[in-house]
Amino acid sequence: MFGYVTLRPGAVSEEDFKRYRAFYCGLCNTLNTGFGITSSLTLSYDITFVIMLLNSLYEGGEGKAQIRCLPHPLHLHSAIICEATKYCAAMNIALSYHKLLDDVRDEKSVKARAALLFLNGAYKKARSMYPKKCEAIERGLSRLCELERENCKDIDALINSFGNIMADIISYHDDDMFAPALKSLGLGLGGFVYMMDAYEDFDKDQREGCFNPLTELHQRNDYEDKVNDIMTMLMGECAEAFEYLPLQLDVGILRSVIYDGVWEKYDIIRTREKRNRQTFSML
Amino acid sequence: MNDPYKVLGVSPNASDDEVKRAYRQLAKKYHPDANPGDRHAEQRMKEINAAYDAIINKKTTAGQSAYGGYGGGYGSYGGYRSGRAGYESGDNSYVEAALNYIAYRRYAEALNVLQNVPTSEKNARWYYASALANAGMNNRVTAKQQAERAVSMDPTNPDYRDLLDRLNNPSATYSRQRGTYSTSVNPTSICFGLCLCSLISRLCCRGGCYRGW
Numbered sequence: 001m002f003g004y005v006t007l008r009p010g011a012v013s014e015e016d017f018k019r020y021r022a023f024y025c026g027l028c029n030t031l032n033t034g035f036g037i038t039s040s041l042t043l044s045y046d047i048t049f050v051i052m053l054l055n056s057l058y059e060g061g062e063g064k065a066q067i068r069c070l071p072h073p074l075h076l077h078s079a080i081i082c083e084a085t086k087y088c089a090a091m092n093i094a095l096s097y098h099k100l101l102d103d104v105r106d107e108k109s110v111k112a113r114a115a116l117l118f119l120n121g122a123y124k125k126a127r128s129m130y131p132k133k134c135e136a137i138e139r140g141l142s143r144l145c146e147l148e149r150e151n152c153k154d155i156d157a158l159i160n161s162f163g164n165i166m167a168d169i170i171s172y173h174d175d176d177m178f179a180p181a182l183k184s185l186g187l188g189l190g191g192f193v194y195m196m197d198a199y200e201d202f203d204k205d206q207r208e209g210c211f212n213p214l215t216e217l218h219q220r221n222d223y224e225d226k227v228n229d230i231m232t233m234l235m236g237e238c239a240e241a242f243e244y245l246p247l248q249l250d251v252g253i254l255r256s257v258i259y260d261g262v263w264e265k266y267d268i269i270r271t272r273e274k275r276n277r278q279t280f281s282m283l
Numbered sequence: 284m285n286d287p288y289k290v291l292g293v294s295p296n297a298s299d300d301e302v303k304r305a306y307r308q309l310a311k312k313y314h315p316d317a318n319p320g321d322r323h324a325e326q327r328m329k330e331i332n333a334a335y336d337a338i339i340n341k342k343t344t345a346g347q348s349a350y351g352g353y354g355g356g357y358g359s360y361g362g363y364r365s366g367r368a369g370y371e372s373g374d375n376s377y378v379e380a381a382l383n384y385i386a387y388r389r390y391a392e393a394l395n396v397l398q399n400v401p402t403s404e405k406n407a408r409w410y411y412a413s414a415l416a417n418a419g420m421n422n423r424v425t426a427k428q429q430a431e432r433a434v435s436m437d438p439t440n441p442d443y444r445d446l447l448d449r450l451n452n453p454s455a456t457y458s459r460q461r462g463t464y465s466t467s468v469n470p471t472s473i474c475f476g477l478c479l480c481s482l483i484s485r486l487c488c489r490g491g492c493y494r495g496w
Contacts, residue, residue, distance in 0.1 A: 011464070059307075154425075155424050156417070156420075156421070156423065156424050156425050159424075160421055160422070163421075177332050177336075187421060229454070230423075230424055232454045232457060232458060233423050233424075233427070233454050234423070235457055236453030236454040236455075236456065236458075237423070237453055239453070239460065240453045240456070240457075243299070244339055244340070246303035246306045246307055246310075246335065246339075248300075248307060256464065259457070259460050259461045259464050260461065260464035
């Protein structure tokens with residue numbers, strides 16, 4: 001994923017932040033021990049959110065440990081592992097793996113090919129654990145690539161293509177009482193991530209002649225407003241589904257991510273652009 | 284169905300949090316995993332789930348949400364049972380057919396049928412039906428555009444306005460909640476502030492002097 005689904009620094013209490021961090025450490029630890037050390041290439045806070053969400057919903061018990069790790073060998077710190085950790089680790093590997101496959105195919109990226117070699121073993125393991133989910137991720141990303149290759153102008157189709165992948169991942173049990181709400185949450189969140197990635201990379205994609213779903217929209221005078229509108233609609237759907245769930249544990253952290261944290265990158269980009277524009281207009 | 288509040292053991296004035304807490308407590312007790320093979324527990328769990336859905340769904344987009352599997356389909360537009368998607372005289376038969384499909388949540392078929400209408404005949408009602416179908420398919424950008432079109436073509440029709448309001452509801456609710464997280468910076472207000480500053484400084488520096496910066 002793309003580093004958008006996170007907490008804003010200072011947004012929650014120190015205690016809450018430590019807990020959030022502990023789930024992240026637990027994820028890292030699970031990747032290393034369960035899937036091989038190179039799989040921690042895929043480590044991100046985004047999937048940590050999903051772990052905490054599923055843990056809050058299903059409350060299947062948490063294992064806490066004090067660990068040392070390679071990047072932080074001097075201090076012991078807390079790691080929390082729960083039932084969702086292994087699942088989310090596998091899903092993240094699958095997502096990264098198939099994304100890299102597509103990068104190799106489309107952009108012939110050498111970096112991607114190298115990264116793939118590292119992830120091969122980890123992906124094999126993930127696929128043996130969750131074959132159906134991995135297949136769904138593969139199909140979903142394939143479909144998205146196809147749409148992008150055809151220069152698809154239907155922004156809903158593009159957004160939902162990625163959103164549906166997230167919907168599949170987040171609905172841990174496909175058919176329980178909360179599956180529809182989790183799918184809706186995933187659809188909105190995934191759609192937002194897709195839009196944010198497109199928004200952030202717009203200039204770079206233009207320069208390099210790469211596909212960007214916002215190309216048509218960018219020609220409008222109200223581009224910024226429209227983008228904000230769409231992303232708000234997507235988070236609106238995500239939040240509505242979130243509020244349907246009977247969550248209690250860590251609800252403050254999860255809400256902070258959904259209502260505030262996801263906009264951090266967006267705010268940084270907007271502030272930088274305004275500053276650049278102001279500088280230019282004063283020259 | 285029994286009174287959902289009684290099933291969960293909460294007062295009708297209970298907050299969302301209280302309802303959720305009550306649900307979790309009961310679910311722990313009657314969950315099938317905790318009571319394997321217990322028919323009575325299974326039945327109770329069904330009632331508890333139904334009661335939860337009945338209460339919480341009412342509190343989200345005015346009954347439009349259908350997450351509970353009791354409405355089926357994910358997304359807020361799973362069930363357009365409310366809203367008068369009824370027929371009006373002068374309705375194109377394709378639009379009629381589409382609205383019928385929509386009532387049964389067959390949104391892809393509805394969209395297919397609507398394609399048969401030539402562009403010159405796409406009236407407000409066509410846009411309304413198309414917006415409903417697209418909303419059902421989670422094509423939110425198109426749905427909103429089309430609902431806006433329907434309203435602009437026929438501003439007096441309450442159904443069209445109602446649909447647009449419902450489509451905007453999640454964004455409005457979200458923005459309100461987002462506003463309570465005051466750490467977020469509002470780019471629009473910065474922009475306005477900077478523009479104002481640059482305008483003022485340009486007016487002041489008419490004489491070509493270079494002030495300060």
